[in-house]
Amino acid sequence: MGADLHDIRYVRIGSDDLDESVRFATEILGLELMERDRSCAYLRGDDRDHNICYVKGRDAGTMTGWEVGSMTALDQAAAEFDAACVRVRAGTSEEREQRRVRGLLILNDPSGNTIELVARPQACGRRYFPTRDAGITHFSHVGLHTRNAPADEGFWVANLGAKVSDWIGDAALIRINEVHHNVALFPSTKSGVQHVNFQVESQDDIMRSWYMLQNRNVKVVFGPGRHPTSGARFLYFQGPDDMIYEYSTGVRMITAEDEKSYVPRSFPKEPSSFCMWGSLPDIPEFKVPVDVARAA
Numbered sequence: 465m466g467a468d469l470h471d472i473r474y475v476r477i478g479s480d481d482l483d484e485s486v487r488f489a490t491e492i493l494g495l496e497l498m499e500r501d502r503s504c505a506y507l508r509g510d511d512r513d514h515n516i517c518y519v520k521g522r523d524a525g526t527m528t529g530w531e532v533g534s535m536t537a538l539d540q541a542a543a544e545f546d547a548a549c550v551r552v553r554a555g556t557s558e559e560r561e562q563r564r565v566r567g568l569l570i571l572n573d574p575s576g577n578t579i580e581l582v583a584r585p586q587a588c589g590r591r592y593f594p595t596r597d598a599g600i601t602h603f604s605h606v607g608l609h610t611r612n613a614p615a616d617e618g619f620w621v622a623n624l625g626a627k628v629s630d631w632i633g634d635a636a637l638i639r640i641n642e643v644h645h646n647v648a649l650f651p652s653t654k655s656g657v658q659h660v661n662f663q664v665e666s667q668d669d670i671m672r673s674w675y676m677l678q679n680r681n682v683k684v685v686f687g688p689g690r691h692p693t694s695g696a697r698f699l700y701f702q703g704p705d706d707m708i709y710e711y712s713t714g715v716r717m718i719t720a721e722d723e724k725s726y727v728p729r730s731f732p733k734e735p736s737s738f739c740m741w742g743s744l745p746d747i748p749e750f751k752v753p754v755d756v757a758r759a760a
């Protein structure tokens with residue numbers, strides 16, 4: 465049941481300094497700058513027209529865009545939201561233009577995270593050309609702060625057709641397609657995007673970036689490590705406006721065949737559930753009480 469989401473499409477991030485956000489995204493992250501005006505900067509790490517839009521003004525907040533397969537599918541989703549008494553609104557023509565999409569439906573999860581369903585997003589005939597060879601293959605998932613994990617999880621499952629792949633404590637790793645997760649809901653006192661993930665080609669890219677980030681005095685906040693959940697090797701680091709970015713490689717796919725026997729796992733909220741190699745996170749939402757950490 466629920467909207468038939470095809471894939472994650474973009475994340476919009478309010479920024480107090482567009483120049484700094486663009487510098488970081490190009491020189492450090494390795495994204496390609498596609499368009500820039502006074503209020504927005506569009507960048508990408510794959511062949512889509514953009515993956516991140518930095519919007520002038522941090523108070524613009526964050527929102528995530530999710531592609532549905534057609535305008536008809538978007539209309540069907542709107543009807544299902546109405547039937548489920550989920551408040552949605554159609555995007556204005558200006559909002560559609562800003563997002564480079566033909567169809568736009570805007571809603572919020574129970575925590576207040578802005579979720580945008582989009583149809584007929586603008587394609588691009590040119591291949592991604594990185595500013596730095598970070599080995600990025602594509603934009604893959606986001607972490608969202610949740611003020612009420614069970615309620616938000618229930619919303620994604622009931623209204624957005626998602627499935628839980630694993631839990632770490634109350635945090636759900638949720639998929640809308642064959643990727644292990646496209647969104648991770650992490651308990652917090654606030655809402656908004658918590659991290660942005662780009663897949664990279666290999667573990668070598670993870671390690672090369674680890675040394676580069678240290679040399680460029682970028683704060684590494686978790687890893688290099690390996691998630692026992694998706695099996696991906698990872699590296700998290702701090703960008704402008706308190707946004708965290710994650711490179712990872714080797715994320716598990718849950719195919720239609722796997723679905724027949726796949727059962728989501730419940731990992732306890734302890735360090736080994738976040739990293740099976742022993743890396744400890746310097747990320748508030750991922751930290752566990754010291755006694756739990758010592759006991760692990």
Ligand SMILES: CC(C)c1ccc(C(=O)O)c(O)c1O
Pocket residue numbers: 607635637648650659661691692693694695696710712715738750
């Ligand atoms: C700790 C965060 C939310 C997390 C946990 C697991 C994975 C994974 O299995 O790939 C992530 O990508 C995460 O960001």
Ligand SMILES: [Fe+2]
Pocket residue numbers: 605606607648659661710
């Ligand atoms: Fe992640």
